[in-house]
Amino acid sequence: MPTENVLEVHHLAKEVGQGDSQLSILTGVELVVKPAQTLALIGESGSGKSTLLGILAGLDDGTRGEVSLLGQRLDQMDEEQRAALRARDVGFVFQSFMLVPTLTALENVQLPALLRGDSDRQSRQQAVQLLEQLGLGKRLNHLPAQLSGGEQQRVALARAFSGHPKVLFADEPTGNLDRHTGDRIADLLFSLNTDFDTTLILVTHDPQLAARCQRRMRLVEGVLQEEA
Secondary structure (H helix, E strand, O other), rough: OOOOEEEEEEEEEEEEOOOOHHHEEEEEEEEEOOOOOOOEEEEOOOOOHHHHHHHHOOOOOOEEEEEEEEEEEHHHHHHHHHHHHHHHEEEEEEOOOOOOOOOHHHHHHHHHHHHHHOOOHHHHHHHHHHHHHHOOOOOOOHHHHHHHHHHHHHHHHHHHHOHHHHHHHOOOOOOOOHHHHHHHHHHOOOOOOOHHHEEEEEOOOOHHHHOOOEEEEEEOOOOEEEEE
């Protein structure tokens, strides 16, 4: 696979269940994503967008097909190898924030860097810088339960970018937020994405958020179709 492609997918299929109850979610997905591109995966509820995102990020397996992320074949790697790749080069933002409830905002943002083996001082410095950049300088020692939804998602953004990821996967990043807060989170997401030169792949049902991406791919009957 040419190194200029961040993500390359060929003939990807995903089936669940067996026999008569078998269900085809993805039937032949083809996708090539280049560095620093922003891509929205759109489609009806239940079309398989989040399933596809999980496979692209190496969190789930396809039934058949090839998935290459940053030049490495995910479909030929074991979970330990995939976890190492994710820790090193991949960031995630989820609809439900997925913060550790017993850790402060600062500790949540530090966590991936510490797991990668960065020093406490280095990871703390970077976490503080990111949280201040996102307007949370006075919330460093607050637990998630003490933060609003918008603040929690800003912490999640800081955590996702703390490792300077080459690729960021976002699953409905504004889905649990009101329009005003969601727009603010989207502004921050695209701003950080530009700053860090990250490739962004997001799942959304929000046409306004999708329109901010350079490319939009609609998942219809298990196949991706590029939209103008």
